[in-house]
Amino acid sequence: MIESRAGAGTSGATLEDLIAGRLPDERGRFGEFGGRFVPETLMPALGLLEHGAREALDDAAFRDSYAAQLRDWIGRPTPLTRAERLSEAWGAHLWLKREDLAHTGAHKINNAIGQALLARRMGANRVIAETGAGQHGVASAAACSRLGLPCTVYMGEVDAARQRPNVQRMKLLGAEVVQVTSGDRTLRAAIDEALRDWVSDPEGTYYLLGSAVGPHPYPWLVRELQAVIGIEARDGMIRATGSLPDGVVACVGGGSNAIGLFHPFLADAEVELLGIEAGGSGTGLGEHAATASHGSPGVLHGSRSLLLQDPYGQVRDTHSVSAGLDYPGVGPEHSFLAEIGRVRYEAVGDGEAVAALEECAAAEGIIPALESAHALAGAKRWARERPGAVILLGLSGRGDKDLGILDGLREAGGLVA
Numbered sequence: 001m002i003e004s005r006a007g008a009g010t011s012g013a014t015l016e017d018l019i020a021g022r023l024p025d026e027r028g029r030f031g032e033f034g035g036r037f038v039p040e041t042l043m044p045a046l047g048l049l050e051h052g053a054r055e056a057l058d059d060a061a062f063r064d065s066y067a068a069q070l071r072d073w074i075g076r077p078t079p080l081t082r083a084e085r086l087s088e089a090w091g092a093h094l095w096l097k098r099e100d101l102a103h104t105g106a107h108k109i110n111n112a113i114g115q116a117l118l119a120r121r122m123g124a125n126r127v128i129a130e131t132g133a134g135q136h137g138v139a140s141a142a143a144c145s146r147l148g149l150p151c152t153v154y155m156g157e158v159d160a161a162r163q164r165p166n167v168q169r170m171k172l173l174g175a176e177v178v179q180v181t182s183g184d185r186t187l188r189a190a191i192d193e194a195l196r197d198w199v200s201d202p203e204g205t206y207y208l209l210g211s212a213v214g215p216h217p218y219p220w221l222v223r224e225l226q227a228v229i230g231i232e233a234r235d236g237m238i239r240a241t242g243s244l245p246d247g248v249v250a251c252v253g254g255g256s257n258a259i260g261l262f263h264p265f266l267a268d269a270e271v272e273l274l275g276i277e278a279g280g281s282g283t284g285l286g287e288h289a290a291t292a293s294h295g296s297p298g299v300l301h302g303s304r305s306l307l308l309q310d311p312y313g314q315v316r317d318t319h320s321v322s323a324g325l326d327y328p329g330v331g332p333e334h335s336f337l338a339e340i341g342r343v344r345y346e347a348v349g350d351g352e353a354v355a356a357l358e359e360c361a362a363a364e365g366i367i368p369a370l371e372s373a374h375a376l377a378g379a380k381r382w383a384r385e386r387p388g389a390v391i392l393l394g395l396s397g398r399g400d401k402d403l404g405i406l407d408g409l410r411e412a413g414g415l416v417a
């Protein structure tokens with residue numbers, strides 16, 4: 001387990017460093033996490049990407065074109081909805097940041113269109129992406145179609161079979177879908193394959209990574225593009241309630257929707273931040289995907305972060321009812337925030353998440369994604385701890401994609417919370 005001292009990590013880096021923008025540092029580290037652990041052939045491409053991204057984000061014309069896509073194509077700002085009946089049932093004041101209403105049905109599009117604009121600006125002639133459940137693949141395919149860029153999506157064979165409608169969507173949107181038959185044939189293998197493709201043409205190909213993970217500069221870049229969620233939500237809470245919320249809750253897979261929501265609140269010391277991971281079916285290695293809760297430091301997919309690994313350092317398969325949370329790593333910024341104790345991470349199991357999905361659908365007329373349902377279950381627990389609290393919840397996506405999984409569970413006799 002990692003040690004933690006209040007405010008500072010084992011590396012001596014502090015929350016103040018993060019808030020002041022001194023992290024990631026020049027080596028791409030958030031304290032002892034992050035960095036760039038990749039084959040030598042990719043180092044120049046990552047350097048160019050970092051330079052291109054910094055230049056773009058500092059350029060008012062680029063920021064304007066990003067803002068226009070967010071507004072006119074994605075439909076931002078997304079609403080902030082007061083959940084009237086859940087608030088009453090839970091004895092809290094619950095507000096939902098509605099990323100389910102963003103184009104393509106989840107937050108992933110914020111990052112996909114931002115990076116696709118960057119790919120075009122940097123002169124790439126093709127874009128590649130990885131996908132697990134298919135949400136990032138669909139977002140990337142849509143963004144590339146919008147900008148006229150050829151797009152290839154790597155997807156594990158197992159996931160492609162489980163998520164056929166998303167494969168159809170990607171194809172309709174003009175992407176080539178490559179089914180990966182190596183390794184675990186899921187997300188982990190798809191990322192490995194995308195990195196292999198990139199190594200073969202690091203100049204002409206742009207790798208559009210889907211979460212706040214991977215080698216520097218991705219964790220920073222993806223956070224910058226997803227921070228729009230937290231900026232809008234923070235303003236929205238102040239406008240709607242006159243003050244900041246007591247707690248902010250989001251689900252954590254790789255960690256992009258959570259870091260986007262949390263980041264603008266890091267300096268608000270009175271606001272508690274709660275990241276909810278997939279507790280799966282139990283606490284044993286292989287039964288869950290609760291990396292910040294149960295992981296230990298190691299290197300995966302180009303960066304050092306908390307990982308689910310065995311005593312020999314072998315990264316282990318994970319389990320969750322929710323494909324979007326089913327990843328054995330977590331972003332380096334989350335690893336750092338866990339270490340210094342600024343964000344509390346907890347696990348919610350499959351059964352508790354499914355129950356929260358059903359409760360939200362029945363009470364609010366909103367079917368959340370199974371991923372987002374983990375955050376709802378975490379918020380419900382938090383409400384019990386702090387009666388009357390004002391809670392802001394990141395509703396990362398809509399649940400239409402999960403209806404088949406819910407049917408399967410029902411046929412199998414359901415889940416016990």
Ligand SMILES: *Cc1c(COP(=O)(O)O)cnc(C)c1O
Pocket residue numbers: 106107108135136210211212251252253254255256257258324325369371372396397398
């Ligand atoms: C992909 C996905 C997630 C998990 O990814 P993060 O990078 O952790 O945000 C959560 N919710 C939904 C709806 C997703 O599609």
